[in-house]
Amino acid sequence: MTTEANPEPTSAPRTITQRGLWFDEMEVGTVYKHAPGRTITEADNTWFTAVTMNTQALHLDSAFAETEPFGQRLVNSMFTLATLVGLSVSQLTQGTIVGNLGFSEVAFPKPVFHGDTLYAETTILDKRESKSRPNQGIVTLEHIGRNQHGEVVAKAVRQTMVFTSAHDPQNPEITA
Template identity: 90%
Template sequence: MSRSQDGAGEQATGKVIEQRGLWLDEMEVGTVYRHAPGRTITEADNTWFTAVTMNTQALHLDAAFAAGEPFGQRLVNSMFTLATLIGLSVSQLTQGTIVGNLGFSEVAFPKPLFHGDTLYAETTILDKRESKSRPGQGIVTLEHIGRNQYGDVVAKAVRQTMVFTSDHAEREAAGRAESAG
């Protein structure tokens, strides 16, 4: 299926704008993106994620146990925090333009996230380059920072991802037009 999932855009009579992330050539090193909206994390979110990933850490599940630990309450699973931090960036940066994630480094959780906290995300483009072996694709290095509603940094990660260039998009559109004609 093409990037326009249901083909509805092809039948529209007016101007059509398809929501997508950025192509490699649209990304500028040093640019900071503040993603909206934030995401308020619920007890159900944390319990579900912890259960589905089989992480039975009592700090996530057992309120009585967690009450006796240094933070005095259950912590949001850090992998849920990381996944949500990255997820908050998708619509603005990589929706429909990503080839795949290549890896993560410098992952840190300086402060905990608790039930009821809201996670806000921002991303800085640290580096980008065209792929030497994959025409129409390039590698981008992104730094993601997650803050709670008080502005405290609760998560940080550097991610390398492969994204398409706008040339790739033009070739793909030309190929679709040719096969339709």
């Protein structure tokens, strides 16, 4: 009986680094559904409200909130917005964004409560190459947040500046 030695690998294993999409990989009209969702806790809401100096009783005072139209504390809408955008980062802009340029059309059609789970999707609305910044482009994104019942609880349109793939240090077409 002969034993064959394990052959040595002929090349290094392929390495993949998680990142968002480069400008040239984004296609207008594409919808991205982000996973997982994020269940929002009372601690999340209290911490965010306190750290941002937002003393609104609707977020902090249970007895007061019970007397108001929704009958319970509301999750701070700025936390909802930040989480909505955050849910998109790993899939769309991790390591590829230059920065946010602005937000518009921000709306909160339904409240978010402690224990709700926020799910997000993003549609690429528009994109154009930057006229003043080589290897960068402006992308307009529409973020939609839904609760666990599928109800829309948040919407926002965001403009971002994103690098093109020419910025990628792993791109073999780039020469130093």
